[in-house]
Amino acid sequence: MSGRPLLNRRLDGLGTTIFAEMSALATATGAINLGQGFPDTDGPESVREAAVRALREGHGNQYPPGPGIPELRAAISDHQRRFYDLSFDPDTDVLVTAGATEAIAATMLALLEPGDEVIAFEPFYDSYAACIAMAGAKRVPLTLRAPSFRPDLDELRAKITPRTRLLLLNTPHNPTGMVLTAEEQSAIAALAVEHDLLVVTDEVYEHLVYEGTHRPIAALPGMRERTVSISSAGKTFSFTGWKVGWVMADGPLVSAVRTAKQYLTYVSAGPFQYAIAEALRLPDAYFDSFRADLRRKRDLLGDGLLAAGFEVYQPQGTYFITTDITPFGEKDTYAFCRALPERCGVVAIPNSVFYDDPDAGRSQVRFTFCKRDDVLNEAASRLRHLAS
Numbered sequence: 001m002s003g004r005p006l007l008n009r010r011l012d013g014l015g016t017t018i019f020a021e022m023s024a025l026a027t028a029t030g031a032i033n034l035g036q037g038f039p040d041t042d043g044p045e046s047v048r049e050a051a052v053r054a055l056r057e058g059h060g061n062q063y064p065p066g067p068g069i070p071e072l073r074a075a076i077s078d079h080q081r082r083f084y085d086l087s088f089d090p091d092t093d094v095l096v097t098a099g100a101t102e103a104i105a106a107t108m109l110a111l112l113e114p115g116d117e118v119i120a121f122e123p124f125y126d127s128y129a130a131c132i133a134m135a136g137a138k139r140v141p142l143t144l145r146a147p148s149f150r151p152d153l154d155e156l157r158a159k160i161t162p163r164t165r166l167l168l169l170n171t172p173h174n175p176t177g178m179v180l181t182a183e184e185q186s187a188i189a190a191l192a193v194e195h196d197l198l199v200v201t202d203e204v205y206e207h208l209v210y211e212g213t214h215r216p217i218a219a220l221p222g223m224r225e226r227t228v229s230i231s232s233a234g235k236t237f238s239f240t241g242w243k244v245g246w247v248m249a250d251g252p253l254v255s256a257v258r259t260a261k262q263y264l265t266y267v268s269a270g271p272f273q274y275a276i277a278e279a280l281r282l283p284d285a286y287f288d289s290f291r292a293d294l295r296r297k298r299d300l301l302g303d304g305l306l307a308a309g310f311e312v313y314q315p316q317g318t319y320f321i322t323t324d325i326t327p328f329g330e331k332d333t334y335a336f337c338r339a340l341p342e343r344c345g346v347v348a349i350p351n352s353v354f355y356d357d358p359d360a361g362r363s364q365v366r367f368t369f370c371k372r373d374d375v376l377n378e379a380a381s382r383l384r385h386l387a388s
């Protein structure tokens, strides 16, 4: 072999995701894992049964259609009409993907040329940086700053250059829990129209909003033809292992994304697509009680973190709470999170890894609250040792 590094330059520095590292630490130490955001109880029994039925009856056990099964595309289209009064033609405007993760990857690979600039909120969801890099494009962070984590729209305007191709939005935002307001969305949409930018919006937490409301930016004037909306069943139905996601946009955009998706996975998760088609048609009571339950868990963990001495930034959505460790006289969140399992048997994620600006997130730590009440109570009581 030549002395050339095996990992190509585009992926240099992306290493192992922090979630793999911290989940391994949780397993090795037996600590409570409030790091990675996956629920510790599965979604609705009826939806699980629908998957079993599909498997038994031979639905989706062989390659399903490339764009996704018609039943699921129709259910996605109906869901957008039911919740947001948005209309997407299930035959041309919807594409089923292997989770939102593949939707993001395929969208970036399809829409970006090498050298294009992508403006995205920092702290980033970690796959954004990787997908932008794999497409050979350049990420330009718009830093969300504590305590409110609201985007500075003047700063956004200033970051737009002739090379800017795309705005990558995420609302509700992981990890900060920020939910864009109608005014912010309008201002962002106006900039996108003025500068003729594409907008990609990751809405996987659309049903987990506790303050304010979720409105897809695709609904705003001038946005429909330039917006790719992405969502997923993982967070909404507590089946993160099924990896059923989707892309919604005008036909030409979906067709571009489908071109990339075809050669990434071709298709995915046949029987689960049938089950998620049923899940999307669950009555409002499901969505309402899921949200109410998670709101209660947010408050449960938030109170515990306050009692333990953290500065707590109340999230408006998602299932994460961002905290600050400055009250403990500590600054380096990475060191803090590595030591936390030994100190008190809890795993959390250092937000610093989601920032390009090394100072912006230096003292922030993220906890997830999508866990059983007894787990959250036990974690809160363990964390109280930090206060003494």
Ligand SMILES: *Cc1c(COP(=O)(O)O)cnc(C)c1O
Residues within 6 Å of the ligand: 098, 099, 100, 101, 102, 125, 170, 174, 202, 204, 231, 232, 233, 234, 235, 240, 243, 244, 245
């Ligand atoms: C979990 C998550 C995803 C990935 O969704 P999958 O459907 O599991 O691939 C994408 N974006 C954000 C912001 C997430 O939190």
